[in-house]
Amino acid sequence: MFTAPAAQSDRSGQYFGTRFRKLLNQYLFRQSTAGKKSVYEKAHAESILASLKRELLEKGQFDSIENAKIELFDYIEVYYNRIRKHSALHYMSPKKFEQIYKQNELVTLQSKLSV
Secondary structure, X not given: OOOOOEEEEOOOHHHHOHHHHHHHHHOOOEEEEXXXXXXXXXXXXXXXXXXXXXXXXXXXXXXXXXXXXXXXXXXXXXXXXXXXXXXXXXXXXXXXXHHHHHHHHHHHHHHHXXX
16 A cells, blocks of 8 residues: 655645645645644754755765765654754763663662662
């Protein structure tokens, strides 16, 4: 069974126009709009997209759609989610942050057991 990919957008007016909807239909996309979110959630999403554009897309064009999918997957799953330093994690990579978190949990558990 074919599931059409979603074109995720906010609730801005340009995404409800006839031209945009025709384009979605032409390329077999379904429209998906974000719910009413807080300003902070939208800012977080915009920050991620800005990083994606700056760190991946400004390198130039991709050779093919398949190459673009591979590059995007590598950027998100390998680099962004594991290696890239994030300000929200005190400029640590998610991998390093998780290691420290687990070490702290272990120390806390050991201290509780020794009491």
